[in-house]
Amino acid sequence: MAELAKVVDSSSEVTRALIDALGAETTLLDEDVNARGAGIWRTDTIRAQVLVRPKTTEQVATALKVCHMHEQPVVIHGGLTGLVEGALTNQGDVVISLERMNEIEEVLALERTMIVQAGVPLQMVQETAQSHGLMFPLDLGARGSCTIGGNISTNAGGNRVIRYGMTRDMILGLEAVLMDGTVVSSMNQMIKNNAGYDLKQLFIGTEGTLGVVTRAVLRCREEVRSQPTALVGIADFDHLVRFLKHADRGLGGNLSAFEVMWNDYYRLVSSPPAQNSAPLSSDYGFYVLIEGMGATEDTLMSMLNDAFEDELIADAVVAQSEAQRMDIWALRDDVEQVFQFAPAMWFDVSLRIPLMEDYVEGVYARLQSEFDDAKVFTLGHMGDGNIHFAIAPGDDSVDTRRRVEACVYEPLKRIGGSVSAEHGVGLEKKPYLGLVRDETEIDLMRRLKQALDPKGLLNPGKIFDAS
Numbered sequence: 001m002a003e004l005a006k007v008v009d010s011s012s013e014v015t016r017a018l019i020d021a022l023g024a025e026t027t028l029l030d031e032d033v034n035a036r037g038a039g040i041w042r043t044d045t046i047r048a049q050v051l052v053r054p055k056t057t058e059q060v061a062t063a064l065k066v067c068h069m070h071e072q073p074v075v076i077h078g079g080l081t082g083l084v085e086g087a088l089t090n091q092g093d094v095v096i097s098l099e100r101m102n103e104i105e106e107v108l109a110l111e112r113t114m115i116v117q118a119g120v121p122l123q124m125v126q127e128t129a130q131s132h133g134l135m136f137p138l139d140l141g142a143r144g145s146c147t148i149g150g151n152i153s154t155n156a157g158g159n160r161v162i163r164y165g166m167t168r169d170m171i172l173g174l175e176a177v178l179m180d181g182t183v184v185s186s187m188n189q190m191i192k193n194n195a196g197y198d199l200k201q202l203f204i205g206t207e208g209t210l211g212v213v214t215r216a217v218l219r220c221r222e223e224v225r226s227q228p229t230a231l232v233g234i235a236d237f238d239h240l241v242r243f244l245k246h247a248d249r250g251l252g253g254n255l256s257a258f259e260v261m262w263n264d265y266y267r268l269v270s271s272p273p274a275q276n277s278a279p280l281s282s283d284y285g286f287y288v289l290i291e292g293m294g295a296t297e298d299t300l301m302s303m304l305n306d307a308f309e310d311e312l313i314a315d316a317v318v319a320q321s322e323a324q325r326m327d328i329w330a331l332r333d334d335v336e337q338v339f340q341f342a343p344a345m346w347f348d349v350s351l352r353i354p355l356m357e358d359y360v361e362g363v364y365a366r367l368q369s370e371f372d373d374a375k376v377f378t379l380g381h382m383g384d385g386n387i388h389f390a391i392a393p394g395d396d397s398v399d400t401r402r403r404v405e406a407c408v409y410e411p412l413k414r415i416g417g418s419v420s421a422e423h424g425v426g427l428e429k430k431p432y433l434g435l436v437r438d439e440t441e442i443d444l445m446r447r448l449k450q451a452l453d454p455k456g457l458l459n460p461g462k463i464f465d466a467s
């Protein structure tokens with residue numbers, strides 16, 4: 001009793017109101033909040049006055065109503081694997097974490113849909129789909145920790161976009177709670193529904209600035225029984241682009257991954273201290289992980305043989321077992337090797353494929369001219385026009401970060417690219433939104449924010465300034 005009194009004394013009015021409305025078990029305070037990491041690959045911890053862990057949509061609505069009444073800023077947390085400072089908080093913030101809304105409510109195998117709560121980890125969705133003879137196509141390296149609510153809010157992309165699209169393409173309906181506590185239930189279960197505005201789109205890719213996603217209807221696919229996978233070595237970019245077209249045609253529409261590693265990244269992840277070894281010589285300019293979900297191994301082999309004959313590719317290794325397939329993916333996914341050179345900055349940009357070679361060469365040249373020994377590693381979901389750079393410029397000062405960002409982002413304006421392919425904007429890319437979106441677009445974004453959250457309380461300051 002004495003302890004509860006102490007907690008309540010040291011808390012603000014809004015915290016007391018949240019504890020009254022939701023109970024102490026749902027509201028974490030002090031070290032229970034501060035001991036939690038602020039995000040993957042971050043070394044700081046969460047700063048917030050209270051962290052609310054609702055179990056139901058009604059509790060989310062209650063928490064938001066209380067915060068709305070007290071004009072209290074709120075930040076939403078999923079699995080905290082986001083890479084653009086979208087879930088960062090201030091000490092005065094209230095955090096709503098979806099971690100206890102983690103149930104799969106229903107799997108409708110015949111209709112190939114699944115109804116889930118927003119805090120369910122992506123991997124659990126994938127495994128549940130598989131246990132019902134289905135497949136949920138979204139896949140990314142953070143699958144074990146990221147949540148479906150976070151995937152929706154960032155419109156996550158990942159490894160199979162070339163075939164199945166982004167998260168947006170896998171959501172049939174969703175439920176969200178607005179800042180004033182209004183529950184918008186748009187749990188559509190049909191593939192086609194053009195009756196008025198498609199309201200779910202307001203909450204997909206808007207990074208928790210317009211509402212809290214609480215539940216969703218996911219569109220699954222029939223389980224895929226074959227996934228032939230190969231790693232291919234290619235001499236230069238021209239051959240790489242032609243091989244993409246060749247592979248897409250040769251696999252008859254089954255190309256599901258075209259993951260490219262530049263030579264510098266391939267060497268990084270296939271030599272010590274990295275655990276994986278190099279399945280192909282390290283002398284090629286580019287390496288492609290190619291996967292054809294639903295294709296046969298014969299089709300893959302025949303496509304590769306034709307590519308050899310046409311001298312599009314220099315070498316290839318085809319996975320002969322599931323273990324070998326996983327080994328090839330492990331090479332591609334070993335992104336944490338860049339932290340050997342910490343501090344490292346991650347970039348996620350998008351541009352038309354024919355412009356990619358000149359763009360990347362330009363970024364390398366500018367970095368080399370500005371920094372004595374910056375390390376650069378490049379990879380990406382190249383089939384989707386998406387490149388990731390990991391850049392270790394040598395120090396982590398704000399000035400260095402801004403100069404590196406200028407090297408990567410500024411050229412995108414001229415060539416019509418995007419500063420964010422799939423990670424979102426958050427706080428990190430906010431200064432660069434205006435490079436790739438015009439004033440009219442940003443103004444319309446502001447008007448939507450104003451309509452749904454007029455007090456500007458939900459994930460404030462993220463993506464753009466509300467006024």
Ligand SMILES: Cc1cc2nc3c(=O)[nH]c(=O)nc-3n(C[C@H](O)[C@H](O)[C@H](O)COP(=O)(O)OP(=O)(O)OC[C@H]3O[C@@H](n4cnc5c(N)ncnc54)[C@H](O)[C@@H]3O)c2cc1C
Pocket residue numbers: 040075076077078079080081082083086087098118139140141142145146147148149150151152153154155156157158159207208209211212213214335422423426459462
């Ligand atoms: C190793 C690794 C690999 C990755 N690979 C990819 C990749 O291939 N493709 C890709 O797109 N991303 C990738 N990411 C980035 C990240 O995993 C995704 O952005 C993911 O979708 C974030 O989900 P989360 O649950 O961790 O969200 P969080 O990090 O918790 O939050 C992300 C944003 O969404 C908001 N949010 C979270 N939950 C909700 C909710 N229920 N309602 C409203 N807003 C909410 C937050 O406020 C924040 O703005 C990768 C990250 C890592 C670490």
